[in-house]
Amino acid sequence: MTENPVPRPRRADARRNLDALLEAAKHVLATSGVDAPAKEITDRAGVGVGTLYRHFPQRSDLVIAVLEHEIDACAEAGAALAAANPPGVALAEWVRHYTDFVATKIGLASALHAADSAHQELREHFYRRMGPVLEGLIRAAAAAGDVRADVGAEDVLHAVALLCQPVPGRDAGYGRRLVGVFLDGLRP
Structure with missing residues (x-):
């Protein structure tokens, strides 16, 4: 039986470059x-450019690394918001x-829904991290009577992504306004 070798830590300059x-x-x-x-x-x-390709041989590797880091940060915000706010407020703040x-990730929605197998890992990471966090926030808010009980995490994730698509002649504030209207519609 062969043991897996322990990976060596990155050199400090390689870590800085990454x-x-x-x-x-x-x-x-x-x-x-x-x-x-x-x-x-x-x-x-x-x-x-060689340093880029040494760390990320494929463009999808770089996109996935950046997005996974930001997906994790967004998901982790859920617990802090739930601990510091009433359920309806925590849900609205997380949304x-x-x-x-979403508004700062041009092309994220298309990458998540693309048939490209290179994005499969990103899709799985996205739903694995975001879904349970949002589902917990929605269920807590529904139990408190703050939102409708017939809406699930996938509904909210998709609706917000669609509402944040760029609209010609409008800035990102427009999508945020539309999400505010959507949040109002979640109330019972």
């Missing part, structure tokens, strides 16, 4: 979308947090 790439990619993907040129990302990170996440 962190710089993820931060640069987060910004570039938010402003230019998931099809942004690699050069735009590497220039912002202050590294060469606003999710709205900001």
